[in-house]
Amino acid sequence: MQAEFRHYHYPHTFVLESGTSLPEIDLAYQTWGQMNAAGDNVIWICHAFTGSQDVADWWQGLVGPGKLFNPENNFIVCANILGSHYGSTGPLSTNPQTGEPYFHAFPDVTIRDVVNAFELLRQDLGIHTIKTCIGGSMGGQQAVEWGIINPDLIQNLILVATNAVHSPWGVAFNESQRMAIELDKTWGESHPKAGIDGMKAARATALISYRNYETYQITQARQDHSLEKTLRAVSYQRYQGEKLAQRFNAFSYYILSNMMDSQDVGRNRGGIIPALKQIKSNTLVIGIKSDALFPIVEQEFLAKHIPGASFQVIDSLYGHDGFLIESGLMTKAIRLWQKLQLLEVNPMAEFFRELERL
Template sequence: MQVNFQTFHYTHSFPLELGGSLPELQIAYQTIGKLNEKKDNVVWICHAFTGSQDVADWWQGLVGTGKLFNPENHFIVCANILGSHYGTTGPLSNNPKTNKPYFHDFPEVTIRDVVSSLDLLRKHLGIQKIKICIGGSLGGQQAVEWSISHPNIFEQLILVATDAVFSPWGIAFNESQRMAIEIDPTWKESNPKAGLEGMKVARATALISYRNYETYHITQNRGENALGNQLRAISYQRYQGEKLAQRFNAYSYYRLSQMMDSQDVGRNRGGVIAALKQIKAKTLVIGIKSDALFPINEQEFLAKHIPGASFQIIDSLYGHDGFLIENSLMTKAIRLWQKLIRLEINPMEAFFKKLEMV
């Protein structure tokens, strides 16, 4: 399996939707497999909140030899998004104007800014068409925005556990996390470890929205006669905060949460429905039945208003995180949809609404 980690440098000013610009841009990305002669085997995977370009690591159930996205057949691309921690221009990057890290001065960026940067990379790679674009959660927000802003590029679009407009419910979760970071006494400092204790609390808060009541009841059952720190849910929350703090930074966490809040594909396009109708790709929308952060009605809305879209429900214990865990169910849903497309059978929306994979 041929895996390449590379960096794209864009040496021009990069304008931002909310005003201002970045003096230049660097994008860290990974490619797996080879681009064929026709250049029609591209699979572009958009990563989620704290993900990275190393898609073969965090989505190994779907990416790899013999799996759904097989590098023997596909040219797989995944780019670390603007503002993130893993090599793309972000808060810990040096500002060329000061030759010092941005830290708090790194500007707020939107999903549309991310998509603009991804499209620069696409052009750099000489890719005219993308056979499949797939993303879950924040990655799905990128995928749907990209398919609207550049509708002629994509042949197939797969949107998983995501939305067209980020909800007030989701924004409230994110603001609560930002408040946790803000009250960390170190947050006002300018160093790579500033705000890490607050970020641990933020991550623990987020995790509740990524799972659900039943998930915790089964996986973090309190155990017989357990008290205090012996309670599994307590140690689990603390562990998850510590785990993230070992690989991420609070500046990126803060900015990426604001990025998620920015999602509204209808902004300056005449509304959400009008925007979704611009999508030309054959589209599969997948929802997780137990998802508390991106409830199933948000995927139903996408499928209803994207022309010809199909809708699939996956029944999972793991809530929103099911899109990262339920690899077998995801593979079955996508392969079924792709088979119907190859046979030129229209996957009727009503059929998929009734079909629940167990």
């Protein structure tokens, strides 16, 4: 069973939260598996900052045959967000009004705009119920926003290493990255590689927030006391910048960093807490104990104010990136929550399951 890469075109004006608009939008997306006759087996996965619709690539520990999210009995959807690099309308796309790429003219897009675009795609696919919507980091920001925009749509909402409003701490990290891009002498130019060296420095800055002190102490420890060799942490930072430059562009990086900063579910809704209380989904919030970028207090806040939400903590060496790396711990946490839900709905179900095992 192979995943299918698809393309959705919305040929009408798409009005953004800021009041500006895009003359039309495209969403590149991937589906895996088949929607059943009841339409109740949809898994929608929201990707993070520089992720793509190819969820089996960046979350292969959770998605695939025999995995937690199995395309053999689920219809899995992941869409590339507006402003990104992987086929959806973004800064390198052609503006149909000018016939030229947007580049610096691409407007700011918010998390709420992304979810409104998802709503158009969902309707086009004939999806009326999402069994499970899951996202980590900026993907989690999308998922929680969707749970508020359309409270009756998502049955099960899983929010991982994310928040209801982006913190001043997170904004400061993002602004530092944007400053690095702005200092690139090519950033003012209009071509796909403009600002690319600045983006490499930005990515190196980001990696510090994605991991933590203990991560670097173990994975990038000094190998000897010589001054003649490049320190591992130095080569690692440069490698990560070069690696991203092979697959991304500075325009999208800049736009998406601003998008993350836009996260505030309370905007025009009477505040953060009233907004979260609109969520009707069965909700699991997962925090990572060592997360420096989205500290665990932010997930505690979500769990406290989303009605009936459950909260679990993953103890990982890898900081914020633990949501991508710790597939086993993630699977265990989600399956435990699913089991507890089953017991709440039907306490005898697990009893009979145990009888079948005997």
